[in-house]
Amino acid sequence: MKIKSIRGVKDILPEEIDKWQWVEKKAHEIFSLYGFKEIRVPIFENTKLFQRGIGDTSDIVQKEMYTFEDKGGEQITLRPEGTAGVVRSYVEHKLYNPPSLLKVFYIGPMFRYERPQAGRFRQFYQIGVEAMGSSNPSVDAEVMTMLMDFFSNLGLKDLCLEINSLGCPDCRPQHREVLKNAIREQLDLLCGNCNERYERNPLRVLDCKNETCSSIAKTLPKTAEHLCEICSDNFQRVQNFLTDVSVPWRLNPILVRGLDYYGRTAFEVKSSSLGAQDAICGGGRYDHLVEEFEGPATPCFGFALGLERLISLVPFDQMESIERNPDLYLVCLGEMAQTRGFKLASELRQSGIFVDRDAEGASMKSQMRKADKSKARFALILGENEIQSGKFVLKSMADGNQDEIDLSKDYIEILKKHLKPQTVPETTHG
């Protein structure tokens, strides 16, 4: 029976993995300069976590979650995003004790039942960041600076950081009222989706991709026009901090986010090279989510970026190859040599030498061809004669030069000398 992968998911094959690992390594490097540490939380959680966390009225909760009942009768959801799980973990493990700013990041797959298209998948990877425990606008600016720093370290250009403020529970109701009144007059012109949103979450009308809706959205009252004094001052300070460190940004007054937990600063990073799915990253401030899950009042700021979209943009011209070719290819001729070679390969690997070998016991010619294909620097040849004499042949794949290695001596050290100048790591075990 032939089974194919599910629509909207993709395999990341060995030939692409270097790029993924390099980007992830860069994330570790840059984020650690800002004091962020990795956190790993489960891929599935209780469904209620996302319903409450992301919001019942969001598209994600309404239409996009992979939810099922497990064998114990519990409602489980494959995480559509990472923030809710991190907040759950924060509360569960009392990470607010002792009080300080917790700075974490995560890398992993997320799941959304969306209509697949270029740059949009049903399983996709995110790198997410959460700074938990400060409402200071310098934290908003610092996290966005770190993100832009990360992007420029990857060689990305022509990205646009768009920011907006969504206000707080004090000023948002007023904006919502004004917005609903303005939308009501134009409901007939708006798409079916926006008619639904008008009832559930009118803010999302500002964000509709439909052409008519988005031109109407430009005329609707903006959040930034209805901010209370504290939110307004806060937003101004975020802008000042970004400008202070020369991070270019642009005000997008109709930027709203697809998840309900945001307030005050919201942002997205877009690329003109991405087509319809142009958001490479999104995030913002969420000051009330920890309380929602019975933790102490903990203002937070974070973001997540889509790794597939990011990787499609990275030039990779600065990527130093992290692929390592074998130091040695073991060519074993005959049954006895195969047995001896199996043990020898293990000994050599224990001492940090990268050994590849042929398990099939093919002819000399075929094994040498495989050695060549593996890009090994040397072939170590073992036949019945070599086993009898205790002396193996080490052949350079580059120039064909041969040396004899005496197995009765300290052959690992002798081999290591031959393997220089390419460095071989020191023994880690054995």
Ligand code: HAM
């Ligand atoms: P989000 O905007 O839903 O935010 O997702 C962040 C990024 O994930 C998007 O900008 C996009 O690059 C990528 N992404 C989302 N859906 C897909 C998809 N179906 N296929 C491919 N890529 C996708 C969040 O997830 C929030 N949790 C971010 C956050 C963290 N806010 C605060 N902390």
